[in-house]
Amino acid sequence: MNGTADVTLVRARGLRKDYGSGEGLVRAVDDIDLDVQTGQTVAVMGPSGCGKSTLLHLLGGLDRPSGGEVELAGRRIDTLPERGLARLRREAVGFVFQAFHLMDELTAVENVELPALLAGRSPKAARRRAAELLEQVGLADRATFLPSALSGGQRQRVAIARALVSEPLVVLADEPTGNLDSAATMEVLRLFDRLHQAGQTLIIVTHDARIAATAGRLISMRDGAFVDETRLTGGSTGRLSALAGLDG
Amino acid sequence: MQQEVVLAMLAKEPSHGYQLRARLRQALGPLGDGMNDGQIYVTLTRLEKAGLVASQPAAGLPERPDRKMYELTPAGQQRVADWLSDVSWPRSDLAEFHLKLIAAASAGLADPLAIVDAQRRELLRRLRDVQRAALAEPDRSAAGLLLEGIVLRLQADLRWLEACERNWTRKDQS
CATH class of the missing domain: 1.10.287 (Helix Hairpins)
Structure with a gap:
């Protein structure tokens, strides 16, 4: 859009995921096509049970589709063998979950560096990168804290730093503000905004309208399918002050 | 500008018009950007006519040649107290x-x-x-x-x- 060529980073065609069989068959993801360009922030919104988390799992190689294709940076991932898939999850995709999924017995910095260590980075390099990321998410002074000593918003920021440690092509976030209060949600939104400015590709599944409104590209999902796509271009009518009840 | 808001901003202490303006800007941040400075003076004049505010001539700073210092009258103080205890909420559409x-x-x-x-x-x-x-x-x-x-x-x-x-x-x- 802004002068750079649009490069499709995540591509899905005819994507499908079924659970159960016969009478009990549930089509959690039903024939979805999706193209996400490098640097885009995409929000997928929909009621719980609409299949949006399943979609995210398929895109990130956490789960295999029942049909259709997924490509990441031009490579089919749905046909990768288990080891290749595990490697892809470690190196090319960053995950952020609603419940943070931090290791309780590891400090913030140990949590962040863990994926880098698993990917074979030297302990020194992993620690340096983890420290940088904690700095970026504004938690340099909490590096040696255990998750239990951190607030919800701080834990999620640690989880986001961890998702970034392997410099993933795409960050996939599943209800990242679902467990957070309003102020902590702002912290996370601010961070996503900075990541977006820095060119990070983000796909966020959410029913938080605040995330959707900042995403720029918003997809609505119902019963496993995309029903609407909105690009929030242009400003709102009226002035901010009117929204606050100040005009007139 | 709602009269009660200007009155309430004045409740802290007798003030120049520009001090009220600064307090409002501080409270409203970017939402105060569209605020018309003249409105405050128009409102103050109205409030004075209504006997809710009194003014004294005052020597402003050289760069802020405000001629008047405003303060609440007892009726103005009563109005602020009523406003604070009022629980009506803007009508929704x-x-x-x-x-x-x-x-x-x-x-x-x-x-x-x-x-x-x-x-x-x-x-x-x-x-x-x-x-x-x-x-x-x-x-x-x-x-x-x-x-x-x-x-x-x-x-x-x-x-x-x-x-x-x-x-x-x-x-x-x-």
Whole structure:
């Protein structure tokens, strides 16, 4: 859009995921096509049970589709063998979950560096990168804290730093503000905004309208399918002050 | 500018007009950008006529040649006290939107779902604009708190639109 060529980073065609069989068959993801360009922030919104988390799992190689294709940076991932898939999850995709999924017995910095260590980075390099990321998410002074000593918003920021440690092509976030209060949600939104400015590709599944409104590209999902796509271009009518009840 | 707001800003201490203006700007942040400075003086003049405010000639600073220092009269103080204890809340326009949907559907003028959709886009744009302003505020600023309030209200409206959508989708199918 802004002068750079649009490069499709995540591509899905005819994507499908079924659970159960016969009478009990549930089509959690039903024939979805999706193209996400490098640097885009995409929000997928929909009621719980609409299949949006399943979609995210398929895109990130956490789960295999029942049909259709997924490509990441031009490579089919749905046909990768288990080891290749595990490697892809470690190196090319960053995950952020609603419940943070931090290791309780590891400090913030140990949590962040863990994926880098698993990917074979030297302990020194992993620690340096983890420290940088904690700095970026504004938690340099909490590096040696255990998750239990951190607030919800701080834990999620640690989880986001961890998702970034392997410099993933795409960050996939599943209800990242679902467990957070309003102020902590702002912290996370601010961070996503900075990541977006820095060119990070983000796909966020959410029913938080605040995330959707900042995403720029918003997809609505119902019963496993995309029903609407909105690009929030242009400003709102009226002035901010009117929204606050100040005009007139 | 609402008279009570100007009165309440004056409750702290006798002040020049420009001091009231500064207090309002501090409280409102980016939302005060469109504030017309002249309005405060117009309001002060009205309040003075109504006997709620009294003014004294005062020597302003050289760069701030305010001629007057304003203070609350006892009647003005009473008005501020009444205003603080008043629990009325701005009227919402949900009923109007609700009737818009009913009228559109019953007269076949427009698809209510399309109206809901257009409204949702508009609210999301507003939410984005407010959110941007909120992100630009330093932590714990007075204006940030106001912006948070607007965000929460817009979220509530968006949730209601979801309910509207469900309702009119069902009616469509029956």
